[in-house]
Amino acid sequence: MRISACVITKNEAENLPRWLVSMRTFADEMIVVDTGSTDATVEIARAGGARVCHFDWINDFAAAKNFALDQAKGDWVVFTDADEYFTEESVPRVRPLIEEYAGRETFDGFIVHLVNIDMDTGALLGTSAEVQRIFRRAPHIRFVGSIHEHVENLSGDPAREMAMAPGLVLYHTGYSPRIIKEKSKRDLALLLARRARGEYRKLDEYHLMDCYYTLEDYTQAAHYARLARDSADRPVGSEDRPHAVLLQSLILAGAEEAEITEAYETARKALPEKADFPLIYGTYAWEAGYYARAREAYTDGIRLHEEYYQEGDYSGVLAPSVYMRLGETEELTGNTDGAAALYERALRLRPHYAPALARFARLLRAAGADDAAVIEALNAHYDETADAAFLASVLAGIFPRAGLYYDRRAKVKFSERRRFLLAGDVCSAAASLVEDMERTAAAAAAYGRGFAPAQQGALALLLPDSCREISAAPEAVRMLRRIGRLARGME
Template sequence: MKISACVITKNEAENLPRWLRSMRVFADEMIVVDTGSTDATVEIARMGGAQVFRFDWINDFAAAKNFALDQATGDWVVFTDADEYFTEESGPRVRPLIEEYDKKDTMDGFIVHLVNIDMDTGALMGTSAEVQRIFRRAPHIRFVGSIHEHVENLSGDMGREMMMAPGLTLYHTGYSPRIIKQKSKRDLGLLLARRARGAHKKLDEYHLMDCYYTLEDYPQAAHYARLALDSEHRPVGSEDRPHAVLLQSLILMKAADAEITAAYDVAREALPEKADFPLIYGTYAWDQAYFTTACAAYAEGIRLHEDFYREGDFSGVLAPTAYVRLGEAAALRGHMEEALLLHERAVRMNPHFAPLLGTFIRLLERTGADDATVIEVLNGIYDKNVDAQLLAAVLGGTSFRLAALYYDHRANVHFSERRRFLLAGDVGSAAAMLVEDMERTAAVAAACGAGFSTQQQGALTLLLPDSCRENSAAPEAARMLRRIGRLARGMK
């Protein structure tokens, strides 16, 4: 059994090395169809062991991908985009999965869980989809759609199967903030141009909805979200997307409360296990100061998140805020133990977000925790050496001064010596160092002042102590004048 990995490219020099590494784990051949790159894409593909073919771009993604299929010789095809790659755990599972089902004649392929991540930070973006990426190389399986192309079974045989691929996850960087608006503008232009020619496709409403939402045209996004909900055609595994776009668009365009609540109720009825909707609605209600409603929605969203979360779900982005706000409500009721537990869950979900950590530490202050307790709590969440710099920086602004010094000692970058004196409670030494720094600055200003304009000299005078401006027999004045003299001589 032979597996072909296929991709179409244009100026993918940034993404292609990672794609090649991902596909090389299981593929017997790698097919790269280039549509007119002007960067090093073609050279990178050839050096990476791929076969490279040229396709003249005709504004038709399906045509380019079907051309790639025609070059492949494998029994099965793994066809991803250049900005997609399998997770380290998933790559080695691809071939065993295909081999397991290869002999089942009715099995045409697999639907893979795709998770959107930020290409610059690697952070989950809170959106995911189920996509058809693995299928037999067969005449009846082809790509359809000049834009937002997808795989279809053209045989008419309803007995053909596409199943969810257990244990496989694709990461996708194509929706990263720094590139998504540009791509959406391109896609919207192609969609509108085709529709102006009278060529309408069954998933147009869905794709127009996404384009307008990304471009922050929320009335249009809401309009097409409603059309997508009314349509019988939706991408497999993305049934929740029109509900989410409609709800968020209505909130962002400041629609009436009744309209937002109605959209929320419809979404909850359609997808009762989806945590995203109550968390979105809870955030809206909290921002409107409907705190009782918000807490009820947050609690339901947290329950669903803990029971049904899948990597990439938007609930993973919203849940930390829900924990914090439920914690704030618990603290107001005087339930400090519950408040701490909720804040700790938020910190565990997003441990390197300094403002969230600061909120948690301030709550520990309110409960009367001492430095030893704080260190014990934080060591249960963080690596005391790897995360030492973050912990020291946040603790340095709180009353837990000894805990800040504990982590500063383990950090690669340390507080200044004066800051350490202050944290240790040695105010005298800190003050002496501050005076020394001020005198040094004043001495430099006095020694170098003649080299500046009159206006600049006036500004520098503000730095000088009285001992530099008038005659005095005081010991500190004499010491300052000697220092200025030494500096002045050293500059000649």
């Protein structure tokens, strides 16, 4: 059994090396169909062992992908986008999974769980989808759609099937914040141009919804989200997306409370196991000041999150702040143990979540913990070197000596004056401030006349009174003498 890995490209020099590494583990051949790159895409593909073919771009993604299928020689095809790659755990499972199912005559392929991540940070973006990426190389399996193309079975045989791929996860960087708006502008222009020609296709409303939501036109996003939600045509595995976009668009557009609540209740009824909806609605209620309603939604959402969470779900993005807010409500009722447990859960999900750590630290202080106890507790969960700067910045105003402990281990350190203050040495901090003021005054005395009038005025605001008016006070005289010596040293 041979496997062909296929991709279409245009200026994918940034993404292609990672795609090649992901595919060469299991593929017998790698086919890169280039549609007009002007960067190093073609050279990278050839150097990575891929066969490169060229296709003249005609504003039709399905045509380009079907051309790639025609070049493939394998029995099975793994066809991802250049900005998609299998996780490290998934890569070695691809070939064994295909081999396990290849003998089933009516089995055509797999649907894979795709998770959107930020290409710059690797952070989960809170959206995922189920996508058809692995299938037989067969005449009846082709791509359809000039934009947002997808695989379809053209045989008309209802007995042929595709199933979820157990244990396979694809990461997708194409929705990263720094690139997604430009892609959405491009896609929206193509969609509107096609529809202006009178060409309407299923899933158009779904894709228009996504484009408008990304471009922050929430009125249009809500309009198309309703159409997509109520349509019989929905992408497999993404049935929740129109509900989520509608709910968030209404909130962001400032819709009436009744309209938002109706969208929420409809979503809950359609997908009762989805944690995203109560967490989104709870956040809306919290920020609107409906705390009892928010707590009820949050509690329900966290229960669903802990029971049904899948990697990439939006509930994973919201959960840390929800745990913290639930912790706040526990504090208000006097349940400090419950609050501490919730803050700890928030920090397990997002260790560098400063508000949660600050609240947890304040609870420890209220309970009588000293700096040594706090350091011991935090070192059990953090790396005292790698996380030192973060810990120092959060603890400085709560446990000053613990803040100093971590500052000594951090690469980026506090200023000398702040260290004096944290150590309780107010006199040294004041002396440091006076020295800085004297140096500023000396710079003004030595070079001030060379500045423009507006700059001289701004600099004068930084100077002590002794530099702006005549005074016989001994401390003013001493400062002026020292400034004179510093100024002569600068000339």
